[in-house]
């Protein structure tokens with residue numbers, strides 16, 4: 001079968017194989033998955049079908065519980081396509097995922113330009129800004145988002161919001177360990193986040209330590225502040241000791257949200273505007 005090659009135009013491409021189209025993505029969702037898992041899988045499958053094309057050779061793989069479905073769908077594109085590709089992870093979890101799926105592993109220092117990065121999100125606003133870092137991977141995630149020609153988000157419907165901070169209250173901030181108390185003090189007293197806290201580990205005494213050996217602070221801000229995420233991001237980033245802020249502004253080309261009814265809501269950049277479309281269940 002002839003394989004189409006060329007730039008990815010969402011919704012305009014024929015499927016990689018005749019079997020792989022939206023209805024396949026939707027019907028391939030086994031009912032034994034919980035409704036939330038089904039929604040994640042739908043979003044991931046649809047995003048892969050629309051954005052991972054045969055000419056894409058360097059692919060960034062994000063972190064979180066939605067991304068395994070991204071890799072599952074990429075594997076379904078077949079060995080023939082995947083043998084010539086290299087996959088760049090955003091952390092320990094996605095590295096394991098790439099290796100266990102028998103895909104070739106690379107790193108961003110070898111491949112500073114990535115064709116497409118697909119990643120999860122903790123919340124996405126109407127302008128495609130998002131909060132990331134719920135899994136403490138946002139430093140590497142932002143590097144891979146920035147390195148990518150196309151950066152795509154995948155999530156279930158709970159992450160789709162008008163404004164950031166609606167359902168996911170804190171902004172994750174990666175800090176060098178020795179500066180955490182000073183950064184917290186600045187957040188509390190100078191930046192207007194009095195409830196910012198150091199993220200504590202669940203199955204370890206002490207704080208969460210990122211893949212880079214750093215600590216994570218979660219900083220909630222009032223709704224008014226969150227209406228201008230770029231401004232709050234730059235203010236936090238200016239604090240000495242901050243390595244990266246889990247606010248990704250003006251980076252994503254599209255976000256895919258799996259819905260409870262089997263449809264997928266897509267927010268995407270089109271001619272400088274964010275437009276919304278829906279892929280309906282068959």
Ligand SMILES: O=C(CO)[C@H](O)[C@H](O)COP(=O)(O)O
Nearest residue numbers: 064065066120133134135137
């Ligand atoms: O930013 C992240 C990790 O740092 C994840 O992408 C984000 O937390 C979304 O995860 P999930 O797909 O499990 O909802």
